[in-house]
Every structure is written in C-alpha cells, then in structure tokens.
Amino acid sequence: MTSESAETTGANRRTFLKTATAAAAVPAAAVLVGGVADTAAAADTPSSGLPDYAPVPSGAVGPALNAEGYYVGQIKGNLYWITDAYYQAMFLTTREGVVLVDAPPTTGHNLLRAIEQVTRANGKPSKVTHLVYSHNHADHIGAASLFGKDVVRIAHTEARRLLRIDNDPNRPEPNVVFDDRYTLHVGGERLELAYHGPNHSPDNIFIYAPDYATLMLVDVLFPGWAPFKGLAASSDIPAWIKAHDIALDYPWQTLVGGHLGRLGVRDDATLQKQYMADLLASTRAAEADVDPTPFYEKYGPSGNSWAIFKAYLDAVAEAAAAPVVSKYISLLGAADVFTFDNATALIESLRIDFGELGPFGIRP
Ligand SMILES: [Zn+2]
Secondary structure (H helix, E strand, C coil): CCHHHHHHHHHHHHHHHHHHHHHHHHHHHHHHCCCHHHHHHHHHCCCCCCCCCCCCCHHHCCCCCCCCCCEEEEEECCEEEEECCCEEEEEEEECCEEEEECCCCCCCCHHHHHHHHHHHHHCCCCCEEEEECCCCCHHHHCCHHHHCCCCEEEEEHHHHHHHHHHCCCCCCCCCEEECCEEEEEECCEEEEEECCCCCCCCCCCEEEEHHHCEEECCCCCCCCECCCHHHHHCCCHHHHHHHHHHHHHCCCCEEECCECCCCECHHHHHHHHHHHHHHHHHHHHHHHHCCCHHHHHHHCCCCCHHHHHHHHHHHHHHHHHHHHHHHHCCCCECHHHHHHHHHHHHHHHHHHCCCCCHHHCCCC
C-alpha cells in the first residue's frame, strides 16, 4: 500500500467511526423519546438514493452510548460487557488482573477506557492479563495487539493454525491453546471454554461463566436481530444451525453474542431458532414452487450458464425470504435487510451440504 492510499484509508476510517458513533446514538435516543426523534431525523435527512428499511423494533436496541461511543455495563458480580452498538466484548475483573474476551477493532481503545472506568470504581487492577479469542476473525479480535506482547492469549488450537496463516500483527497468535475444554482460573474467577466442533468458523468456542450464568458465543445468536448477512458468513452452516441447540444446552440466563447493542435472554435464542426453522421450511417450499424453465429459456440459448444459476437461485431466495420477512419484521431488527442474503446462504448449504439440488440434481 502506498503512503497516499494509506492516508486515504485512514481518513475514510476516521470518517466511518465518527459517523458510526453518531448513527448509533440515534436509535438509543429514539427509544428514550418513544420514536419521536426518529421521525424528526428522517424528515431532515436529504434523499441519498439509498434503500429505505423498516424501523428497527425498540426491543432490539440496547442502552445509549456515551460521548466516546461505547457503553459498559455489569452483567453480574465481576463480569462486565462493553458494546459500541456494532460489536461486543466481555471482561472479568479479578484481584490479579482483567480477563478480556475478544477485542473488536471498532471498539478499539474504548476497551481500555471501559476497563479503566470499571476497575477504578471497583478497586480491582486494570491491567489486562488474559485475553481469550472467541475465534480468529479480525472483526472480533483485530484490536488484540493493543494489549501488548505479555498478555496470556488463549484460543482453540485451530485458531492458532489459522492465525499463523493470516500473519496479522493486530492478531498475535495465542500462547495457550486447547482442543476440547479449558477452565481458566484467574484471581478467584473462572471461565469455562469449550470447543464443540466447527460452526460459524472452524475454531469458534463457547465461553461460559458458570458463577454468573452467562454464555458468550459469537456470530451464532443475534439477540433481537436477524442474523448477519449470509447466516453470519458461516463456514459450516449445518453445524452453525446445530450450535443454536448446543448453546441452549448450557444453563445460561445472559448471552453475549458479540454483536449489536444489547445482551440476550433465552427467549432470543428460541426466537432465532424459530426464524431459522421458518426460513428452512420456506426455502424448501420455494425450491418446490419456482419453475426453472423460464431461466433456461432466457439464458440457455446464449450459453450463459451462470446467469441461469444466478437468476434461478435469486428467485428462490426472494420467494423464500418474503413470508419470513413479513412474519419477523416487527419481531427482529433488520429482517428486511438480511433475510434475502440468509435465504441465499441457506439455499447454497441445502445444495452442497444436504444434496438438495433442485433442478441441478441427477439428470433423468
Ligand atoms: Zn466471525
């Protein structure tokens, strides 16, 4: 990267974060005043040509952010969480130092400010001595480098393998790894880390705080919201779907999902399971209903095989998404934003993982 493009990228990034903080403050304000601010803001916004989406249900939105662009709160006892309305991290304060789980770059230095704020108030040391990686993805641990070389970094063995390949200075490889289970004891506090196989990523782990009935599981459950684009861009979608049940097998009362502005309760997990069950049923129905003939007739003569796939699969995804969007638009944030992409990901998984190939199956 040339220095010129590096500067441009830096400027764009600063602009994004500044805008991001302002945007995040809007829904929080709208909740406080019962949606009046929302209407006023919409009336003042000049037309951008960008698509409009349904309002986010007030139940999806978390607490208001401070002027620095973050919110930090106590979950229970010595366990805390921090959000910037896009990403979340969790930390335990102990008499020997702080155990931090994940270091999202969008929160960045606000992680240090939040930890300083909490430990100043509760009298515990503010130094982060242990950093747990939920998984290797840069959007969740890409600020790990802020915690120095001496911090104990704990992750799944597969995370170390993947991070060695990525070789990203902002994501130093873990110096403690485990295969199945690892109980982390620090200063009288504990976290139980467990690997239940690949799901969202090959190395995504379940982080359980038994003393506080809190589970952190990232990029699987999205409390109050439709799952992120393409079922959270998950590498193993059948296993990602199964991870919903593995999560519910833990006796948690509070969930840290790694995204957006609020914590989760068990009803959020049940609702997302229902969303997925509905999307699966609706996808199978759409595959049965959408006739592939017009797609072959339109694109076949010119020999554009990819256009046949693209147009047919998009038509199935649209048909699959429509009833799910209608049902969930008032129940989940952004059901109209990502359900088409989620249907697309599910169709592809049904094709390649489950062998449900529709018109592209064994030729008669
Ligand atoms: Zn991820």
